[in-house]
Amino acid sequence: MQFFLLGLAALVLALFAISGFTRANPAAMARQMRLAGGALALGASAIFLVRGMAGPAALLGMLGSWLLGWSGRAPAGWGGSSPKSSGQTSTVTTEHLAMELDHDSGAMSGRVLKGMFAGRNLDSLKPAEVALLWHDCRFVDPQSAQLLEAYLDRIHPSWREDVSRGEREMRDHDGRMQPDEAYEILGLSPGASDEEIRRAHRDLMLKLHPDRGGSTYLAAQVNEAKDVLLNQR
Structure with a gap:
């Protein structure tokens, strides 16, 4: 029930932020967009957590907290209770990955724990290699696959189209x-x-x-x- 209320609260916050767009000045609009994004991220995090998808839930929770500028305690179950400070990061570990989110920039980084790229940092892999790792994870480790999707969306937004085009070219x-x-x-x-x-x-x-x-x-x-x-x- 608490996760349902959290998701509902996130949606309400988002609607309030959006309703003020038309009469806000640029600075206020930017702040409202940030709040709306944070609220939606927390709502999605709650939904993932209820469904047992802890990896994506943690990542979205971190992102939502960063967008909202929270400096208090982290959401229950996501670890950490110290005040937020400059340079602080949060981590989430799955079967194939150890991911890290930088609170200041929102940048994601990580290390591969399993598979043909085990021991390598994600930023040392080409987008095509990260997509290959995603292929390996998407059925056997969905949590890692979803983290990789978020990472690829950030570093190579057209990766889905590239993967689809490559698969079409190799088949009749x-x-x-x-x-x-x-x-x-x-x-x-x-x-x-x-x-x-x-x-x-x-x-x-x-x-x-x-x-x-x-x-x-x-x-x-x-x-x-x-x-x-x-x-x-």
Whole structure:
């Protein structure tokens, strides 16, 4: 019940802020927009928390608190009770990630805990590599996937379109992988023999298999590439 009331209060705050837009001066409007964003973030955080999605709830709660300029205690369950000061950060940990939010700038950073990029900082990865990590997390670790979505939205806002375009380019209109793309994935030239296809598949799977810290998504692509090339014979 307390989370429902928190979400309701957030919506009311947002409506009050929006109602004053038309008569506010620029400075007041900017402040109201910040308050509305903070209220909505807290409302969404409450909804995620009720649904058991602690990672996104924590991140949205941090963002909402920062936008509202709260300097008191952190929301229950999100850790921390000391007054907010310049340079303060908050962290949230999931199966694949340890994420950090800077209260002053709203910037997000993090470290990969599991998978083929384990031990690396997110800011050392290219957007395409972060998207690959998102592919691996979106079914097995939804909390990490949602944090990665928020991170990618900040550093590369067009990432969803880029991912969709790349997937369309590698498949025909029926959604099947093209042979040319299959050869490229396996690192082979068109006309490679069945034995060369199987050997390339085996070598790549030794590097990419999830049980060896590889990528679930890439391993699936390698398997599909082998099937496409062998079945066309």
